[in-house]
Amino acid sequence: MPSTRPTPSEKRTVGERGAAVESSSRPKPAPHIRLRFDSAREQHVLLGPESVVVLNHTGADILALCDGHHTVAEIVATLRERYDRVADDEVRHFLGRLTAKRYVVMDDG
Amino acid sequence: MDSPFGLLAELTYRCPLSCPYCSNPLNLGDYHDELTTAQWQRVLAEAQELGVWQLHLSGGEPLLRRDLAELVACARELGLYTNLITSALGLSQRRAEQLRAAGLDHVQISIQSDEPALSDRIAGTPSFHSKIEAARIVKELGWTLTVNVVLHRRNIDRVAGVLDLAEELAADRVELANTQYYGWAWRNRDALLPSRAQLERAEAVVRAARERLKGRMEILYVLPDYYSRYPKPCMGGWGKRQLTVTPNGDVLPCPAAHALPLPRASVHEDPLARIWADSPLFRCFRGTDWMPEPCRSCERREIDFGGCRCQAFLLTGDAARTDPVCHLSPDHDIVAERVRAANEETKTGAGVLTPRPHHGRRLSPG
Numbered sequence A: 001m002p003s004t005r006p007t008p009s010e011k012r013t014v015g016e017r018g019a020a021v022e023s024s025s026r027p028k029p030a031p032h033i034r035l036r037f038d039s040a041r042e043q044h045v046l047l048g049p050e051s052v053v054v055l056n057h058t059g060a061d062i063l064a065l066c067d068g069h070h071t072v073a074e075i076v077a078t079l080r081e082r083y084d085r086v087a088d089d090e091v092r093h094f095l096g097r098l099t100a101k102r103y104v105v106m107d108d109g
Numbered sequence B: 001m002d003s004p005f006g007l008l009a010e011l012t013y014r015c016p017l018s019c020p021y022c023s024n025p026l027n028l029g030d031y032h033d034e035l036t037t038a039q040w041q042r043v044l045a046e047a048q049e050l051g052v053w054q055l056h057l058s059g060g061e062p063l064l065r066r067d068l069a070e071l072v073a074c075a076r077e078l079g080l081y082t083n084l085i086t087s088a089l090g091l092s093q094r095r096a097e098q099l100r101a102a103g104l105d106h107v108q109i110s111i112q113s114d115e116p117a118l119s120d121r122i123a124g125t126p127s128f129h130s131k132i133e134a135a136r137i138v139k140e141l142g143w144t145l146t147v148n149v150v151l152h153r154r155n156i157d158r159v160a161g162v163l164d165l166a167e168e169l170a171a172d173r174v175e176l177a178n179t180q181y182y183g184w185a186w187r188n189r190d191a192l193l194p195s196r197a198q199l200e201r202a203e204a205v206v207r208a209a210r211e212r213l214k215g216r217m218e219i220l221y222v223l224p225d226y227y228s229r230y231p232k233p234c235m236g237g238w239g240k241r242q243l244t245v246t247p248n249g250d251v252l253p254c255p256a257a258h259a260l261p262l263p264r265a266s267v268h269e270d271p272l273a274r275i276w277a278d279s280p281l282f283r284c285f286r287g288t289d290w291m292p293e294p295c296r297s298c299e300r301r302e303i304d305f306g307g308c309r310c311q312a313f314l315l316t317g318d319a320a321r322t323d324p325v326c327h328l329s330p331d332h333d334i335v336a337e338r339v340r341a342a343n344e345e346t347k348t349g350a351g352v353l354t355p356r357p358h359h360g361r362r363l364s365p366g
C-alpha cells in the first residue's frame, strides 16, 4: 500500500469552526459517513474513513433526525419537545460544525 | 488499556503496480501464504468483538483477492465501517457494483501524478487511464471519492495539476501525503526526499487551493516527517488505536513493524484479543514506561508517544530510542543530514529508484 497508512483515528469531539446553517435545510449524513451505536461501549459514533466521532446524548438524538427529510427547524422543534433546555443555537452550531467537516451535508429546500 | 478502533487488513502484497515508495516489506516473497476467506472472516469477527469500528482493506492491491466483496459483506454484517484502499487497477464496472452491493462504505484511489506519462512511470506500468475510468465509476455509483497521491521528489512539483485533476474527477476529498520512509520507500529514500524549496512551493499551492475549494473538496495534507520539528504520533500510540494483519496472518501494531526485531504474533496461533492484550509485541511499547530520555520527562510524551518505533529502528538500529525526527532527539543529526543532502544545490533529483516487484517474487532465485 502507499507508504501513507490510514491516518490513525483519534476519538474526536466535533471541531470548533462551523458553517452557516439555514432553518429550511434538510441535513443528512454525508454518503461516506455512517452513524452507529456500539452496544458494548454504549456509545453513538459517526464513522468515516479517517474519523471516529463519539457523540453525546443530544448529538446522537440530533443525528438520528438528520435523514434528509426533516428541516433544521423541525429538528429543533422535536428536540424541544424532548428536552427542556435545547437552545436553537446549540443545534445549529452542532450541525454547522459537522457540515464544515463534511460529516453532514444539507439538502437545501 | 484501550480497545482498538481500526483494523488495517493487508489482504495480499501482490500488486500490478511497482511504486518505488511502497511501504510493503522488502521480503515480499515471504508472504505468499495468504489467509483464506474463512480465516479472514474469523479475524474480522474477532476484531469486531475486540471493539474495532473501522476496517481498512489494503495490500498490495486488495482487488486481487477474488473474495474481496465477500469480505466486505462479512464486515458490514458485523457492523464495521469498510474503507477500500486501492490502486483501482481491476476496479471494473462489474467489480465496483459487486462491492457497492456488498455495502462497501468508502473508496480511496491512489494516483501517482496528474500527467499520464509520469503517473505510469512511477507506477511502473500503464495504469493512469484505468484509474481515471475507475474514479468515474466510483462517483457514478454514488460513493464519496477520495483521491490519494503520495508526494515525493519526482511529483511534488505537480501538486497544482494534481488538484486540478481531482477537481475534474469531482473528487470529494484529496489526500496529499508526503512519503513516509518504510519498506521500499526506505530503500529509495534518498531519491524520494524532496527539497525544502519544493515543499514550500507545494504547501503554498495547497493553502490557496484549500481557500478556493472550501466546501467543495476537502484537502488533507500529510506533513513531511523529516522536515517536522516533532515526530508524528505514530498510529495514535503503539497498541492503542490500531492493529494490522498482514497477508499471512501476522498481527502488528503498525504496518511497518514487520521490520522490527520483535517476537511475532499470528492469528494462526492466538485470538486477536489475546494478542492485543498480552503479546510481548503489543506490550513492549505501549504507554510511556518504555520511554528513554528525553521523552520520559517530556511534556509531549502523551501527544506524540515519542514518535515512530519503526522509524527509530530504521534510523538508529534501536526501536526503543526517541524518534530521530524529533529535534530533541540525541540522534536528530541523522535526519538533519538526510535533509541537508536533499537540499544540496548539486542534487539534481536524479538518483536511482528501485521499483518494488509486482508479485513479490524473490529477488534472486533459490
Ligand code: SF4
Binding pocket: A001, A002, A003, B015, B016, B017, B018, B019, B021, B022, B023, B024, B059, B060, B061, B087, B110, B356
Ligand atoms: S506498489 Fe503502489 S499501488 Fe501497489 S501496494 Fe505498493 S504503493 Fe500500493
Ligand code: SF4
Binding pocket: B230, B231, B294, B295, B296, B298, B299, B300, B301, B302, B304, B305, B306, B307, B322, B323, B326, B327, B328, B329
Ligand atoms: S522528546 Fe519524545 S515525547 Fe518529547 S517531543 Fe520529542 S519525541 Fe515527543
